[in-house]
Amino acid sequence: MKKVIFDVDTGIDDALAMAYALNSPELQVLGFTTCFGNVSVEEATRNTLAILELMEKSVPVYAGAAKPLVREPREGYAKRVHGEDGLGNVLDFNPTTKAEVMSAADFIIEQVKKLPHEITIIAVGPLTNLMLAIQKEPEIKSLIKEVVIMGGAVYVPGNKTPYAEANIITDPEAAEIVLSSGMPITLVGLDVTLQTLLPKSTLGKWRETNSVVAQFFANMTEFYMDFYESNYPGIGGCGLHDPLAVGVAIDSSFVETKTVNVRVITEGEEVGKTVPNLEVEPKVQVCTEVDADRFVQHFLERVIK
Ligand code: BDR
Ligand code: CA
Numbered sequence: 120m121k122k123v124i125f126d127v128d129t130g131i132d133d134a135l136a137m138a139y140a141l142n143s144p145e146l147q148v149l150g151f152t153t154c155f156g157n158v159s160v161e162e163a164t165r166n167t168l169a170i171l172e173l174m175e176k177s178v179p180v181y182a183g184a185a186k187p188l189v190r191e192p193r194e195g196y197a198k199r200v201h202g203e204d205g206l207g208n209v210l211d212f213n214p215t216t217k218a219e220v221m222s223a224a225d226f227i228i229e230q231v232k233k234l235p236h237e238i239t240i241i242a243v244g245p246l247t248n249l250m251l252a253i254q255k256e257p258e259i260k261s262l263i264k265e266v267v268i269m270g271g272a273v274y275v276p277g278n279k280t281p282y283a284e285a286n287i288i289t290d291p292e293a294a295e296i297v298l299s300s301g302m303p304i305t306l307v308g309l310d311v312t313l314q315t316l317l318p319k320s321t322l323g324k325w326r327e328t329n330s331v332v333a334q335f336f337a338n339m340t341e342f343y344m345d346f347y348e349s350n351y352p353g354i355g356g357c358g359l360h361d362p363l364a365v366g367v368a369i370d371s372s373f374v375e376t377k378t379v380n381v382r383v384i385t386e387g388e389e390v391g392k393t394v395p396n397l398e399v400e401p402k403v404q405v406c407t408e409v410d411a412d413r414f415v416q417h418f419l420e421r422v423i424k
Contacts, residue, residue, distance in 0.1 A: 283391025
């Protein structure tokens with residue numbers, strides 16, 4: 120069982136990824152750390168607690184960064200994609216549980232030092248929390264077992280701009296620090312996540328069940344599906360970005376990778392672009408191919424219990 124710290128900016132696909140991870144016996148989620156991104160950090164924390172309550176799971180939540188390293192958060196966050204509440208405008212309760220007092224970065228540092236070479240970090244939002252942790256305690260870089268990141272668009276166009284993927288452009292300076300850190304990183308970017316689509320027919324199937332979680336997820340995901348349909352007409356589903364990072368942490372044979380150095384452009388028109396550089400160390404495993412059918416099937420078998 121992999122010991123996981125799961126860093127989220129809980130939005131819709133983050134919520135689906137949380138459920139997939141929590142229902143997977145290969146992973147033991149020690150804690151969720153939250154970051155601004157799709158929504159504010161307060162909303163991401165609330166949403167993370169709400170999903171845990173909905174699923175009746177008890178896992179500690181640590182609130183993290185409210186803004187990027189050197190920039191301001193973008194106006195309106197990504198609410199156009201994820202809804203005003205970040206969960207497709209279907210959140211109809213306030214969680215009663217609270218986040219822990221410790222910060223996200225301090226939790227990462229504490230756990231990595233306590234369990235050297237045992238912690239897998241799955242990061243599916245901007246990389247600000249991980250950047251803060253390795254800046255504060257650089258020695259943890261060599262003690263983290265692996266980092267699986269949903270972010271980037273190395274050989275394909277971006278989704279936020281023609282060059283940049285949303286998580287990376289949201290805090291490009293943090294992403295550059297993390298990707299050039301030398302940690303064992305697998306980058307699960309749009310190169311593969313846009314091939315893993317959740318079919319629209321899933322919503323009807325979830326609605327036919329008597330699971331409260333399935334009803335919530337169907338209503339929430341419908342909002343995301345509508346966004347995809349308006350942005351990518353005829354696509355017939357929505358991208359399983361964050362769930363694929365979980366899938367890769369569970370079973371790396373879902374993807375094929377290419378080992379390259381990746382740098383992040385931090386200025387100019389191409390800001391947020393993840394650029395492969397074959398000449399420079401350190402190296403990142405960039406996912407280039409995915410067995411989409413097998414992954415989507417695996418996700419569907421697990422996301423709703
Ligand atoms: C990524 O951006 C966010 O909006 C999603 O939650 C995902 O992590 C996809 O580009
Ligand atoms: Ca996310």
